[in-house]
Amino acid sequence: MLMPPMQSQSYEEQAMKFAVMGAGAVGCYYGGMLARAGHDVVLIARRQHVEAIQRDGLRLDTKSFDEHVRLSASTEPSAAEGADVVLFCVKSTDTDSAALALKPYLNERTLVVSLQNGVENAERLRELLPQEVAAAVVYVATELAGxxxxxxxxxxxxxxxxxxxxxEVARTLSAASVPTEISDNVRGALWAKLVLNCAYNALSAIAQTPYGRLVQGEGVTRVMRDIVDECLAVANADGVTIPGDVDAAVRGIAQTMPNQYSSTAQDMARGKRSEIDHLNGLIVRRGEALGVPTPANRMLHVLVKLLEAEREKR
Structure with a gap:
């Protein structure tokens, strides 16, 4: 059933317009949740995706509901014109090109929120855009099922x-059933997420295996231990304070998302270029710059790059 947006927010919150630049699985989830709560949302995505949304609405298939949500969708960055907030969700490899395509359509008061993997994207956006940029850490398991x-x-x-x-954005998202908090240590939180991605993404991609099965593989948890230790050593050398219990967070991923394939695995399965250069590859580069050995991360980075190169030949 095609659901109209829920009218549950105050007038001030309803007046906010959101644009989602790079509306893949992550962007569609958050944009869909905002639209379902009654907000003005436009998704900027690939043509096949946009045509389906324009025809049928966005299907939000979650653990608690399965609905088609009515919202706007476009293939053009110009659709972001007039947005109060842009959720910037493109792959790290596309940050520069997407930011420059978006730039002419943003007003001076637009807030650009980077919902991207990696730890360098917000800084890069600040170099490319005059608008205010806020980094965000994303903890969600989603996929494009079609x-x-x-x-x-x-x-x-x-x-x-x-x-x-x-x-205001945090209140709006929380009211749309997206728990959101503000932190003074988002850099540390981004690094914490990077450690999780380095531990799981490449291994899930190489084996094309979801997290729950992955950790049951012989020797996998020992390899993850090596990966995490290298990441923490690089972070420490770089002056990064990572919050929370990293080891517990790594263990928790397989428990809370047992059926999830990593974004790198999903990219490789579709023949798309992954973000591996911004994950394990970043650890290798920062390790080299800081004099920290990173052999486990280097091996995973090389293996994923080799697999990507082979797929490009087909």
Whole structure:
């Protein structure tokens, strides 16, 4: 059934317009949740995806509901014109090109929120855009199950760094059933997420295996231990304070998202270029710069790059 947006927010919150640049699985989930709560949302995505959403609405297939949500969708960055907030969800490899395509259509008061993997994207956006940029850490398990169909496997919370609009955005997202908090240590939280990605993404991609089965493989948890130790050593040398219990967080991923394939695995299965250069590859580069050995991360980075090169030949 095609559901109209829920009218549950105050007038001030309803007046906010959101644009989602790079509306893949992550962007569609958050954009869909905002639209379902009654907000003005436009998804900027690939043509096949956009056509399905324009025809049928966005199918939000979650653990608690399965609905088609009516919202706008476009293939053009110009659709972001007039947005109060842009959720910037493109792959790290496309940050520069997407930012420059978006730039002419943003007003001076637009807040750009980077919902991307890696730890360098927000800084890069600040170099490319005059608008205020806030980094965010994303904890959600989603996949595109087909054109116009996002499937949610678990979690969904966000951590955003302080900005002039962060409190309003956090309230709006939380009211849309997206738990959101503001943190002064988003850099550390981004590194914590990076460690999780380095531990799981490449291994899930190489084996094309979801997290729950992956950790049951012979020797996998020992390899993950090596990966995490290298990441923590690089972070320490780089002056990064990572919050929380990293080891517990690594163990928890397989428990809370047992059926999830990593984004790198999903990219490779579709023949798309992955973000491996911004995950294990970043650990290798920072390790080289700081004099920290990273052999486990280097091996995973090389293996994924080799697999990508082979797929490009087919």
């Amino acid at each position: 054109p116009g169909h996002v499937r949610h496997h678990g979690r969904g919370e966000l951590v955003i760094e302080p900005s002039s609009m962060s409190e």
